Amino acid sequence: MLNRNCNRENDVLRAVASAYIDDDIRSHIASCASCADLLAVASAVADDRRTLIREATIPSSGLVWWRANMRARQQARRVVVRTATLIQIALIALAIVVAIVVLGATPPPIDYRPLLTIPVFAFVAWLILAPVAVYFTVTED
Numbered sequence: 001m002l003n004r005n006c007n008r009e010n011d012v013l014r015a016v017a018s019a020y021i022d023d024d025i026r027s028h029i030a031s032c033a034s035c036a037d038l039l040a041v042a043s044a045v046a047d048d049r050r051t052l053i054r055e056a057t058i059p060s061s062g063l064v065w066w067r068a069n070m071r072a073r074q075q076a077r078r079v080v081v082r083t084a085t086l087i088q089i090a091l092i093a094l095a096i097v098v099a100i101v102v103l104g105a106t107p108p109p110i111d112y113r114p115l116l117t118i119p120v121f122a123f124v125a126w127l128i129l130a131p132v133a134v135y136f137t138v139t140e141d
C-alpha cells in the first residue's frame with residue numbers, strides 16, 4: 001500500500017503546473033512512490049490541457065458578437081413573453097369578472113369595501129403600469 005498522504009504532493013503539483021521540476025522535487029519523486037504516481041497522473045492531465053489549449057480554435061470576433069447579440073435578443077424576448085403572458089392572464093380574469101357583472105350575478109350581502117380597497121387599487125395600478133413596463137422592456141437596447 002502506498003503512502004497517499006505525502007506532504008510534498010502540493011510541491012509536485014505546483015512543479016507540474018509550472019512545467020519545471022527542480023532537483024529537490026525530482027530527488028523526492030525518485031524516493032516516493034506516491035509522488036511518482038502523482039507526477040505521472042498530473043503530467044498526463046497537464047499535457048492534455050496544453051494540447052487542448054494549442055488546438056483550440058478561437059471563433060472570429062464577428063461570430064462572438066453575433067452570438068452575444070442573439071443571446072441578448074432571446075433573453076429580451078423571454079422577458080417580453082413572460083410579461084405578455086401575465087397581462088393576458090390578468091385580462092382574462094378581468095373579462096371573467098366583467099362577464100359575471102354583466103350577466104347580473106349578485107354577490108352575497110357582505111360589505112366588501114374594506115377588503116377590496118387595497119387589492120383593487122393594486123390591480124388598477126398594475127393594469128396601468130404593466131403596459132409601461134412592457135414598453136420599456138421592448139424598447140430597451
Ligand SMILES: [Zn+2]
Pocket residue numbers: 006007008009028032033034035036
Ligand atoms: Zn512524496
